[in-house]
Amino acid sequence: MTPLSLEALQFAYPGQPPVLHGIDAAAAAPAVIGIVGPNGAGKSTLLDLIAGQRSPTAGQCTLGSQPVHRLPRELLCRQIAHVPQLVPADVPLTVEQVVLTGRLPHGSGLFESEADYAAMEQALLRTRLTAFRGRPFAALSGGEKQRVLLAAAVCQAAPILLLDEPSAHLDPENEAAMWELFGELKQTGHLVLVVTHHLALAAQHCDRIWLLNHGRLAADGSPCDALEPARLEQVFRVPFHWHQNPDGRVFLTYGH
Amino acid sequence: MATDPRRPITARLAVAAAAALAVTVLTPFLGGSGMDYGKLWRGESPDWEIFLNLRVPRTLLAFLAGAALSLAGALYQAVLREALATPSSLGVTSAAALGAVAAIALGSGEEAGFPLVWIAALAGAGLVIALVAALGRIQRFSSFTLLLTGIALSGISTALILLLHSLAGITRSFQIAHWLMGGIDAVSYPVLAALAAAVALGAVWSFRQARLLNVLMLGEAWAAGRGIDHRRLNWQSFAVGAWLVGTVTAITGPIGFVGLIVPHLLRRLCGPDYRLLLPLSLLAGGAFLVLCDTLSRTVLAPVEIPVGVTTALLGGPFFVWLLWSR
Numbered sequence: 001m002t003p004l005s006l007e008a009l010q011f012a013y014p015g016q017p018p019v020l021h022g023i024d025a026a027a028a029a030p031a032v033i034g035i036v037g038p039n040g041a042g043k044s045t046l047l048d049l050i051a052g053q054r055s056p057t058a059g060q061c062t063l064g065s066q067p068v069h070r071l072p073r074e075l076l077c078r079q080i081a082h083v084p085q086l087v088p089a090d091v092p093l094t095v096e097q098v099v100l101t102g103r104l105p106h107g108s109g110l111f112e113s114e115a116d117y118a119a120m121e122q123a124l125l126r127t128r129l130t131a132f133r134g135r136p137f138a139a140l141s142g143g144e145k146q147r148v149l150l151a152a153a154v155c156q157a158a159p160i161l162l163l164d165e166p167s168a169h170l171d172p173e174n175e176a177a178m179w180e181l182f183g184e185l186k187q188t189g190h191l192v193l194v195v196t197h198h199l200a201l202a203a204q205h206c207d208r209i210w211l212l213n214h215g216r217l218a219a220d221g222s223p224c225d226a227l228e229p230a231r232l233e234q235v236f237r238v239p240f241h242w243h244q245n246p247d248g249r250v251f252l253t254y255g256h
Numbered sequence: 257m258a259t260d261p262r263r264p265i266t267a268r269l270a271v272a273a274a275a276a277l278a279v280t281v282l283t284p285f286l287g288g289s290g291m292d293y294g295k296l297w298r299g300e301s302p303d304w305e306i307f308l309n310l311r312v313p314r315t316l317l318a319f320l321a322g323a324a325l326s327l328a329g330a331l332y333q334a335v336l337r338e339a340l341a342t343p344s345s346l347g348v349t350s351a352a353a354l355g356a357v358a359a360i361a362l363g364s365g366e367e368a369g370f371p372l373v374w375i376a377a378l379a380g381a382g383l384v385i386a387l388v389a390a391l392g393r394i395q396r397f398s399s400f401t402l403l404l405t406g407i408a409l410s411g412i413s414t415a416l417i418l419l420l421h422s423l424a425g426i427t428r429s430f431q432i433a434h435w436l437m438g439g440i441d442a443v444s445y446p447v448l449a450a451l452a453a454a455v456a457l458g459a460v461w462s463f464r465q466a467r468l469l470n471v472l473m474l475g476e477a478w479a480a481g482r483g484i485d486h487r488r489l490n491w492q493s494f495a496v497g498a499w500l501v502g503t504v505t506a507i508t509g510p511i512g513f514v515g516l517i518v519p520h521l522l523r524r525l526c527g528p529d530y531r532l533l534l535p536l537s538l539l540a541g542g543a544f545l546v547l548c549d550t551l552s553r554t555v556l557a558p559v560e561i562p563v564g565v566t567t568a569l570l571g572g573p574f575f576v577w578l579l580w581s582r
Contacts (some may be wrong), residue, residue, distance in 0.1 A: 053480045080482035087474045088337065092528040095431055101471045104482040110467055111262055149478075156482070253348040 003028040004050065004191065008059035019045045020215045021139065024057065027208075029159055029191035032182045034202035034223075036195075037212035038236055043195045044085060046212065047137030047162045051082035063160075071248065077105035081156035083149050085164040085195075093150050095132045095140070099123055102155035124157035126131055126181060150178065154185070163194045167201075179205045196220065199240075200252045203227050212236065227252060265532045272536050276543040280319050283550045284311040287557075310442045317448060318440045318549040318563070319542035321504045322514050324455045326541020327513025328497040330522075330534055334469040335493040336402060339523065340578070342515040343501040345411030346388065346402065346494070348381045349512070352505040354413040354420075355380025357432050361420040371450075381502035382548055384409055385494045399414035438509040438548045438564020448508065454503045458496050459538055465489065466530040473528065511545070511564045513571025518544050519576065 009023040019044045027033055035043050048054045050061050060067045060205035063079060071079075081102065091098065102114035102123070111200040112120075124130045129151050132140070137148060145168055153161055160251065167175045177203055182192045186207075196202050202209060209226035213235045219226035224242075232240040232254070240254045263330045284307060285291070293301040303313065325343065341348045359376035388405060419433050468489055472479045476486040504511070518541040521532065526532055545563065552561040 045293065051481060053477070073485060077483035079483065082477075084475075084477035087478050091473050092523075093470070093473060097470070097529075098474065101474060101478070101482055104471055104484070105465065108467065108483075110464070111260075117260070132510075 003064070005062045006050070006059070007062065009046075009049060009056050009061055010058035011042075011049055011054060012057050018057070018215060019162075020049070020056075025210060025220050027191055027193065027218060030176050030186045030189050031207045032186050032192045032194065032205060033208045033210060034194055034196055034199070034206035035212065036199055036202055037218070038226075039080060041212040042215040043212055044164050047082065047164050047193065047195060051080055051162055052076050053082070074105045074108070077156065077158065079158055080160045080162060081153040081158040082162040083153045083164060083166060085168075087145075087149065089138065089145075091137045093137050095129060095135050095137055096120065096124075098137050098148050099129075099152045099155050102152035102157075105156065105158075119155050119157055123151045126154055126184070127151040128177065143174055146170060147174065147178070150181070150225045154181075159189065160191045161193070163192065165195050165197070167196065167198065175201070198233070199227060199254070203250070203252050224250075258329050261529060261531065261535050265529070267534060268526060269535055269539070272539040276539040277321070279543040280315055283546050284315045286550055286554060287311060298548060301469075308539045313445060313448055314549065315546055316439055317443055317451070318546045320448070320451050321440065321508050321511065322429045322454050322518075322545025322548075323538045323542035324451075324458065324500040324504045325511060326518040326537040326544070327455075327462060327534060328500040329541075329580040330519035330530070330537040331493050331497045331500075332515070333519055333523075334472065334530055335490045337473065337475075338403065338518055339404060340516070342513075343497055343511055344410065344510075344515070346406035346497075347413060348406075348498050348501050349505060349510050350387050350410040350413035350417070351380040351384035352377040352498075352502040353380070353436065353510045354417050355383075355502075356435065356506055357417050358510070360435060361424045361428055371506075374503060378499065378502035380413070381498035381505070382495075384413075385491075385498045388494065391489050400407055436510045437562035438511040438567075439560075439562040440508055440545070443507060450508060451456035451503060455500065458500045460537075461496050462493075462534050463531075464535050465493065468491065468492075469530040469534075470528075509562075509564065513567045513575065514541055514545055516578075517567075517571050519573050524567075 003149060004027045006023050006025045009020060010018055011020045012018040023046065030191055035046065037043055045054070050068065055069045062068065063071065070074060099120050100116060103112055103119060105117065107113060115126055124133055127147050127150055129147055132148070133145065137145065140148065145170055150163065150166055153163070167178050170178060182194065182205060185192055206223055208221065209219065209223050210217060211226050211231070218235055219231060229240040229242060236254070238254050239256060240252060242250055242252055244250050283511050291306070296307055331345060331426055355376035355378070356373045359373045363372060387409070388402060391405065417436070420427060424432060471482050471484060472486060472489065477487045485513045505517050506527060519537045522533055522536050522540055526536060545567070548566045549563045552563045552566045555561065
C-alpha cells in the first residue's frame, strides 16, 4: 500500500498563528495509529490536511510521492476515507442512503451500481447495522449515527481511514466493538488513523500513538513509549499511571 | 436487500409527467370568455387564432416559468441545506427585477422588451450571485448568514426599484407597476423557444448534480471527504439558479412562492432524494403555475388577476403554516 508521509507540515488559518508546526511523521498499512492530545492541539486540523481538505501553509503531506491536496479528489477519496467529527443531526436520509454516500468516489453516475450495493451490504454487516438499514438517520442516537458514518467510510473501501473521535458518543459495548473493528480493518490491510481522547483504549488497541501538543508532535511511538506518564502529565497537566493486571494486561489511569 | 431507487423514481416521474401533460393540454381550453369548440375543431376564426396565438403560448409560458422557478427553489434549498430557502430569500428575484425595471425605466421604450429586459434581469441576478460569492470568499458564511445577506440585498434592490419607479415618467411608471405585479401573457413562439432552451440547459445541469446534492445533505465536510468540490458545486448551483430565475423574471416579472411551495411540499410527500425531487419540482412547478394562471384568468373573468397575486395569496398562508408547523 502507498505510504503516507508528513514532511515539516505546517498550517495556519488566515491571519492567525500556526495551528500545526513542522509535523514530521510517516505511516504505512497495516496499522492502527491513535492521534491524541489536549483540546485545540491540532488533531482535527491534522486529519483535514491528510484528507487533502486543507492545503498546508508549509511542508507537505504525501501519499506515495504525490502531495495529497494536489491529487484529483475522486482518486484521493478512493485512497482515503475521512469521517469528520460533526455532521448535521437532521439529515433526512435513511441509514442505507447515508452508507451509500461512501460509494460516490467509485462512480458519480446518477444511480449506484450493483457493486455499490454489495459494498453497502458488507459495510452494514461489519458495523452490525443491518437491522438499522431502513431507519431514518435523524432518529438515531449520537452513538448510532457515528456507527453509520463509520459504515459509510468502510463502504468507501479506501485503504486509509481517518476517523475524528468516532467513539465520542458510544456506550462501552459499542465502543469495544468499534475498536475491534479497527483491529479487523488492520487485519485486512488498512491503515486507520483515529483521533481519540480515550487514552486507555488507544494504549490498548493502537500500534502507534501520535501525541500532539500545541500543534507540535510531542511523541511518535508505541503506546508505552509515547504515553509515558511524565510526558502525559506535562501535556495534559494531570498525573497519569500505568497499571498491570494479574493477567499481564496494562492499562492507563489519570487523576490525583 | 437494499431497495434500488431507480424503479420508484421512474414510476413517480411517469405519473407526474402524465399529470403535468394533462394539465398543460387541457387548460388552454378553459378561459373567461366562452370559446366555440366547434369553430376551434374546424380551425375557424377567431377561436382558432385565440387558441393558437394566445392560450397555448400563455399556457406554455406558465409551465416553463413555474418549472424554472420551482427547480431553482429546489436547487437553492439543496445547497443552502435550508428547506425555507428560495430564489427570493437570496435576493436573486429582487435583483433580477431591479435589472429589468432599470431596463424599462432607462431604456428607449421601443427596446424595453425581450431580450434587453432579459439581459438586464440576468445581469441583476448575476450581480447578486457574484456579490454573495465574493463575500463567501472573504469569510466562510453559514447558510443562515447567506440568507440574512439575501434579505438585506433584497431590501436594497426593492428600494432602488422604488427610486427608479418614482423617477420614471407616467407611461414608464405604469409599465413598471404592471411588470412588477408578475404576470403570464401570451408571448411569441420564438421567445418561448428561447425560454425552453434556457430552462432545459439549467434542468439538465441540475439533474446531473442530484446525487452530489444528496451527499451534500450530510454537510460540506462529509461531501469533501466523498470527493465533492462543495464550493464549486455551491456557486455553480447559485449561478444556474440565477440563470433560471433571471430568465423567467425578465419575461413574466417577479412571481413569488412557486420556488418555496412546490419543492417543499414535494419533499414532504416524496422524500428528500434529489434524483426524484429535482425533476419532480420541474414538472409540478410547471403544472402549479399553469393552474394558478388558469385561476387568475377565470375566477374574476373578464378581469384578470396577475398570476403573481394568485401565487402570493396561495403561497403566503402556506408559508405561515410551514413556519408554524416545523
